[in-house]
Amino acid sequence: xxxxxxxxxxxxxxxxxxxxxxxxxxxxxxxxxxxxxxxxxxxxxxxxxxxxxxxxxxxxxxxxxxxxxxxxxxxxxxxxxxxxxxxxxxxxxxxxxx
Numbered sequence: 001x002x003x004x005x006x007x008x009x010x011x012x013x014x015x016x017x018x019x020x021x022x023x024x025x026x027x028x029x030x031x032x033x034x035x036x037x038x039x040x041x042x043x044x045x046x047x048x049x050x051x052x053x054x055x056x057x058x059x060x061x062x063x064x065x066x067x068x069x070x071x072x073x074x075x076x077x078x079x080x081x082x083x084x085x086x087x088x089x090x091x092x093x094x095x096x097x098x
Contacts, residue, residue, distance in 0.1 A: 040056075066093050070091045073091060074086070074091060077089075
């Protein structure tokens with residue numbers, strides 16, 4: 001006599017559909033701003049063709065303090081070691097409580 005084990009599916013069909021949609025969207029090209037280029041450059045965005053009830057508005061810039069710390073470290077290293085091969089170096093940061 002044999003026994004057969006039947007497992008419940010780990011993902012529902014809805015979960016799988018969401019995952020497939022996410023994977024499809026993750027392959028779409030995005031600008032450096034993170035918005036899909038298909039949306040950012042659509043004809044609807046052209047004021048001459050626009051019938052949509054939206055527009056893009058740029059916010060004021062904010063400082064990325066992690067990137068600033070990395071940039072400052074790179075500048076300091078470059079000044080101390082002007083002949084160093086900077087292209088192969090990777091930089092990391094850690095959060096230090098004051």
